[in-house]
Amino acid sequence: MTWLILGLTLLAVVWGWRHPRWLIPFVLIAQPLEISRTWFPHVAFLEKLGAFVGVIDLARIFALALIVYALYYWLRGKSAGSEAWDSPYLQAVAPGGLGVRLKQNPLLLWPLAYILFGLLSFIWSVDRLHTLTAVARLGILWLLGLAVYRLLKGNRDFWPVAGTLAAVATVLAALGVYQLFSKHYFWLGEVYQGLGRFNATFVDPNIYARFLILGSLATLAWLLFTESRSGQIAGYAALLLQVLALLGTGSRTGWLAFAVAFVALLVLVPRRSLLVLLGAGVLLGVFMLYKNPEVMSRIWDLKRGFWAASTERAYLLKAGWDMFVHHPLLGVGLGGFQEMMLTKYAKLIQNGVSLSHTALMTTASELGIIGLGITGVFFVFLFDYLWQARRLYKISVSQSERAGYALLTFFAVLAVTVIFLSAQGEGRFWEDPLLWVLLGYLGALNHVGGVS
Secondary structure, X not given: OXXXXXXXXXXXXXXXXXXXXXXXXXXXXXXXXXXHHHOOOOOHHHHHHOXXXXXXXXXXXXXXXXXXXXXXXXXHHHXXXXXXXXXXXXXXXXXXXXXXXXXXXHHHHHHHHHHHHHHHHHHOOOOHHHHHHHHHHHHHHHHHHHHHHXXXXXXXXXXXXXXXXXXXXXXXXXXXXHHHHHOOOOOOHHHHHHHXXXXXXXXXXXXXXXXXXXXXXXXXXXXXXXXXHHHHHXXXXXXXXXXXXXXXXXXXXXXXXXXXXXXXXXXXXXXXXXXXXXXXXXHHHHHHHHHOHHHHHHHHHHHHOHHHHOHHHHHHHHXXXXXXXXXXXXXXXXXXXXXXXXXXXXXXXXXXXXXXXXXXXXXXXXXXXXXXXXXXXXXXXXXXXXXXXXXXXXXXXOOOHHHHHHHHHHHHHHHHHHHHHHHHHHOOOOOOHHHHHHHHHHHHHHHHHOOO
16 A cells, blocks of 8 residues: 555656646645655665655655756756746746856855755764765755745745645644544544644644744735735634644744744734734633643643753753863764764663754754854844845835735745744754745745845
8 A cells, every 4th residue: 555655646746747836835735744654665774874764755755856857957958058948937947957146045055055064074973874864865955945946936936835835734723623622633642642732744743833833924924915805814714723723732842933933023014913913812822721721731841940841852952062062163973963872972861862852952063163153144144034025025015016025035034933943842953844945935035026
């Protein structure tokens, strides 16, 4: 059965290549379906390169399909010279190729610098095999961001991308709300049922919470833009489901990230409707505490101290800080954190957890001050996009195309910020495919909309 499902998925990939407008939505639809790793066969020999390297899931398949599509038409375009293409998608990736002026696209330039420095760390890495594996994985994700940039730069379909994210988050939120009221948990539900948490199609409720936040930000961007009555009704209904499900995930880092993003959006777009939504969110929070008291217990856990509520993060941070102190400039090498935990810091391990749960500490321990510096410069350029979009929004007519570009930039920059904040609780930042989709999206918005 697993091989049959794989074959059907590959047929869907071929269909996507023939209808490329669907390739980016396919990636967004597949991303949250982590449950799909149970649908496909594992490639056992690849498991030797690291945990989950041999895992096949829909997200990986469709991301690779998008990259292959872009690479194929780049190579074909290079060989065909000035050959004309009928499709705007082909025009985007063929003439001029995949090459971009990276100085004009810093949100791809600085992550590339991070990856290249990670490759250089092979020289001093404590785990050279995992360094190469990490570089290969990040390199593929970088190509995903580049492919998204090139395609969107050519066809300018920006709202459908945000709309797809909002729609998928709404469907997944409905699954979460169903679990909230029915107490019927599915797929890994036995892991979280005692805590009153649910995870829909994800392995981890924290990642589920992250996706719901990204969908809610896309929904908010739409609500701030549309004047359609039916569009507003659909948007508010979707937002209600998304926030209810988010509150039920029990993700403390997710709640914090959403609060930060919402307040930032309120500062950027000071509208009365957002204040009303803030009040409604507080009321929903009170309702959730009444309906699901287990959620309240997770908040009270923090009264015992952050580390008492999260013992594994305490020793992981302690070990990561020690790695950084002893290798401050260069770190222990990309992908070397777990090897150090399993060897030098093995006595600290509890509950078998040896992977870093804090993205910033991962960078500090593995790539040192230089890695942190590259990450810092990346965020300087990211937030510059935000301030430039704010200027654009102020001088734009409401509901104009330029106002739409500004709102979508707010959504995408805040979404990247949410990924970073939540990654301090579960560790996945540069490794998150959605991050790279958003970076390609922002690059295309900047090129087409003149956001920065």
